[in-house]
Structure formats: structure tokens, C-alpha cells
Amino acid sequence: MATHAFVIIYGIASHAGMLPEMATASVAEIRSSHLELGTFGLLVLLLRAYSLGAGTYTGIEAVSNSMRILREPKVQTAKRTMRYMAASLALTAMGLMVAYVLFQVGTSRAGPSTPRC
Numbered sequence: 001m002a003t004h005a006f007v008i009i010y011g012i013a014s015h016a017g018m019l020p021e022m023a024t025a026s027v028a029e030i031r032s033s034h035l036e037l038g039t040f041g042l043l044v045l046l047l048r049a050y051s052l053g054a055g056t057y058t059g060i061e062a063v064s065n066s067m068r069i070l071r072e073p074k075v076q077t078a079k080r081t082m083r084y085m086a087a088s089l090a091l092t093a094m095g096l097m098v099a100y101v102l103f104q105v106g107t108s109r110a111g112p113s114t115p116r117c
Contacts, residue, residue, distance in 0.1 A: 004092060011099035022101050053093075059085050 012019075034042050063081050070077045100106070 001088075008092065008095035008099060012095065012102065015099075015102035018102055022098075026101070056089055059089075 033045070037045065060082065063078055063085070067074055067078055070081075
């Protein structure tokens with residue numbers, strides 16, 4: 001966890017000056033996508049992105065399946081575990097997405113390149 005936190009914090013902090021520009025560009029991209037795809041198309045795009053991250057539910061299922069081995073009070077322990085999982089997943093995913101945008105991962109700076117197989 002410490003290495004993940006370090007990399008995410010370093011990635012965002014090292015490009016902190018670009019955050020306002022990134023936020024403005026992101027809002028413009030969302031508006032452009034909405035105009036191009038429409039509300040239904042944007043909703044489909046968001047649902048597709050959500051479905052690609054559905055693997056995160058395995059952790060929730062693991063906690064649900066192991067309720068019988070949790071210490072007492074089981075319900076409160078499970079709720080606390082779920083809150084920790086949700087917070088850590090949200091912060092990690094959001095931090096990685098922001099760092100990806102700041103480092104322009106997936107965008108070509110020197111022109112298009114041909115992937116090699």
C-alpha cells in the first residue's frame with residue numbers, strides 16, 4: 001500500500017501545476033462527448049467503463065463469503081471492512097486516473113506509432 005500511495009502522490013504532486021488545465025480540458029471533453037454521442041450514448045459509455053471495472057466486486061464477495069469467520073460483532077466488522085475497501089479502491093482508482101491524464105498516458109506526443117506484436 002505504501003508504494004502505491006507514494007507513486008500516486010508523487011505522480012500528482014510532480015504535475016500539480018497542470019491540474020487546473022487538466023480539469024478545464026476534462027470538462028471540455030465531457031461536453032464534446034455529450035454533444036457528439038448524446039445523453040444515451042454518454043450513458044452507454046459510462047456503463048461500459050463501469051462494467052470493465054466490475055472485477056473490483058470480487059473483494060466485496062470475498063468479505064460476504066467470509067462473514068462467518070469475522071470476529072464479533074460480525075455485521076459491524078464487515079461494514080467497517082467494506083468502508084475501508086471502498087475508500088481505498090476509490091482513492092487508488094481516482095489517483096491513478098488523474099496521474100494517467102497528467103502524464104498523458106495513452107496519448108501520442110510524437111505522432112502515431114504502430115504497435116508491434
